[in-house]
Amino acid sequence: MTEAILTMSGISKQFPGVKALSEVDFRLLPGEVHALMGENGAGKSTLIKVLTGVYGIDRGDIVLDGRPVRFSGPLQAQHAGVSTVYQEINLCPNLSVAENIFIGREPRLFGHIRWSLVRRRAAELLRRLELDIDVSATLGTYSLAVQQMVAIARAIDISARVLILDEPTSSLDAGEVRQLFRVMRQLKDEGIAILFVTHFLDQVYEIADRITVLRNGRRVGEFPTAELTLIDLVGKMIGKELEVLERLEDRPKRFRESDVPLVDARELGRKGAVAPFSLTIHKGEVVGLAGLLGSGRTEVARLLYGADRADHGQLSVDGEPVTMRGPRTAMAKDIAFCSENRRTEGLIEELTVRENIVLAMQATRGWTRPIPAAARTSWWTGTSRRWTSGRPTRTRWCATSPAATSRRCCWPAG
Numbered sequence: 001m002t003e004a005i006l007t008m009s010g011i012s013k014q015f016p017g018v019k020a021l022s023e024v025d026f027r028l029l030p031g032e033v034h035a036l037m038g039e040n041g042a043g044k045s046t047l048i049k050v051l052t053g054v055y056g057i058d059r060g061d062i063v064l065d066g067r068p069v070r071f072s073g074p075l076q077a078q079h080a081g082v083s084t085v086y087q088e089i090n091l092c093p094n095l096s097v098a099e100n101i102f103i104g105r106e107p108r109l110f111g112h113i114r115w116s117l118v119r120r121r122a123a124e125l126l127r128r129l130e131l132d133i134d135v136s137a138t139l140g141t142y143s144l145a146v147q148q149m150v151a152i153a154r155a156i157d158i159s160a161r162v163l164i165l166d167e168p169t170s171s172l173d174a175g176e177v178r179q180l181f182r183v184m185r186q187l188k189d190e191g192i193a194i195l196f197v198t199h200f201l202d203q204v205y206e207i208a209d210r211i212t213v214l215r216n217g218r219r220v221g222e223f224p225t226a227e228l229t230l231i232d233l234v235g236k237m238i239g240k241e242l243e244v245l246e247r248l249e250d251r252p253k254r255f256r257e258s259d260v261p262l263v264d265a266r267e268l269g270r271k272g273a274v275a276p277f278s279l280t281i282h283k284g285e286v287v288g289l290a291g292l293l294g295s296g297r298t299e300v301a302r303l304l305y306g307a308d309r310a311d312h313g314q315l316s317v318d319g320e321p322v323t324m325r326g327p328r329t330a331m332a333k334d335i336a337f338c339s340e341n342r343r344t345e346g347l348i349e350e351l352t353v354r355e356n357i358v359l360a361m362q363a364t365r366g367w368t369r370p371i372p373a374a375a376r377t378s379w380w381t382g383t384s385r386r387w388t389s390g391r392p393t394r395t396r397w398c399a400t401s402p403a404a405t406s407r408r409c410c411w412p413a414g
């Protein structure tokens with residue numbers, strides 16, 4: 001059996017009031033992509049951070065290449081051969097690609113940086129990864145995906161043994177994910193061990209050789225990907241067996257399929273943005289839209305809210321056909337929208353909390369009907385009561401394809 005390049009044994013980490021890791025064991029083999037899986041709060045980030053010295057360890061041992069190690073920080077870990085590339089690229093977008101690859105470790109002669117050597121070595125490195133990137137161009141002019149490849153190139157040039165990729169695909173579209181996976185396969189073939197943290201289950205099955213599952217800070221197990229079915233993986237992540245998951249499907253719903261849906265979109269679409277899709281949402285139901293960046297999730301939500309106008313299909317609310325002329329129509333139908341860009345689209349940060357809420361209230365009433373001062377204080381408590389009493393009963397997930405044409409319900413949450 002191949003000897004592990006990295007072994008973590010009995011790792012425990014306590015934060016005030018939270019046991020983030022309890023006696024966790026983890027093994028990483030050279031030349032493998034190893035997915036670290038678990039629900040939010042399972043302990044994935046903490047395990048990476050104790051490995052790379054961001055946090056100290058309460059108990060446990062780390063052995064790298066046969067030698068016990070305990071890093072004092074990510075820089076020391078990097079020099080020992082363990083590099084991390086995070087979802088948020090921590091490079092300098094205003095510097096060139098070559099400068100970013102060699103920043104802090106530029107080759108010098110008599111104190112002067114040898115720029116031609118920097119460019120040549122950067123170009124060689126990127127060529128080795130079959131990346132066609134101009135090393136003299138400013139990094140910030142490239143897409144996030146390319147910037148991520150540059151970060152990976154830098155990481156493996158510094159230390160080419162263990163590469164940790166923490167949620168690397170969260171901001172990439174399908175084509176960029178393919179490009180990243182090609183690079184990952186190449187690094188794997190060169191013998192580099194890759195620790196891959198992601199929430200995208202389909203990507204794990206595409207790229208990972210083995211999977212370690214964490215739950216509530218404990219290791220559930222280590223499995224060859226080929227021997228763990230998707231439903232078993234989900235079961236291990238959430239701590240429920242297959243039969244329980246199947247029974248969840250049969251849970252009584254608080255609505256009948258024959259009930260008139262609250263929202264009923266039939267072949268709704270917008271040219272150039274979302275191909276026609278159909279979707280129903282019943283009272284008390286939570287429907288999840290899942291898909292990669294660019295798959296059309298946000299665009300679907302914007303069409304339902306009227307933030308963008310549909311040019312195809314029909315939308316009905318509470319059984320009545322509606323022409324969404326804009327957010328005002330949606331608000332009149334009691335539809336609210338919480339944008340993913342809350343800071344730029346959902347709030348005016350210069351205003352107080354109260355002023356932001358009053359603005360929303362004013363928008364529903366129209367500017368000709370000012371809100372009485374007394375109502376401005378009572379509205380929030382009234383609304384939160386309404387929200388807590390209207391508990392959702394059931395969650396469905398719908399996956400959107402790049403053109404938002406397909407709809408696939410996977411499993412109910414909870």
Ligand SMILES: Nc1ncnc2c1ncn2[C@@H]1O[C@H](COP(=O)(O)OP(=O)(O)OP(=O)(O)O)[C@@H](O)[C@H]1O
Nearest residue numbers: 015016018020038039040041042043044045046047
């Ligand atoms: N710095 C911290 N201080 C206190 N508690 C923390 C800290 N970092 C993490 N935790 C807690 O430790 C537990 C594990 O968190 P961790 O971030 O490692 O989980 P995760 O699996 O990476 O989740 P996610 O997928 O959401 O990133 C959680 O309960 C979290 O709230």
